[in-house]
Amino acid sequence: MCSDNKPGTAIPTVFIDNPRTRVTEWRFKQKGDNTGWHRHEYDYVVVPLFDGFLEIDLPDGTRTKAEMKNGVPYFRETGVEHDVLNGNDFECAFVEVEFLK
Known part of the structure; x- marks a missing residue:
């Protein structure tokens, strides 16, 4: 993930x-913890380490809720811009794998 200001x-x-x-674990200690606004410079895969939800803030001002299943990966392409938030009342984490080439 590339970080913004x-x-x-x-x-x-x-x-x-x-x-x-690049392989990064993102850990959200409590509800509302977030990655900060960023735009992905590379294709990537996310592997959730929990069952629950992430909330995704998008550039148009909307917020979506994405259900996560422990160990079930998903793929996204370069250019995704968002802020990812813990939508749970418990600590959660995911592993992000970025393909730099």
Whole structure:
């Protein structure tokens, strides 16, 4: 994920960062913690580490709710712009895999 000017409250931990791939865990300690606004510069896969919901703020001012299933990945292409928030009353996390090449 590329970060914008204002950082979010979610905690990123980078596990792998090489010329081909970046793997980051994003941990949201409480409801409302967020990644901060960002635009993805690379295609990526997200693997949720919980069952629950993420709330997604979009540039047009709307907020969507996305259901997550533990271990069930999803793919997104370059250019996605959003802020991701914990929509649960518990700590949650996901692993993000970015394809740098």
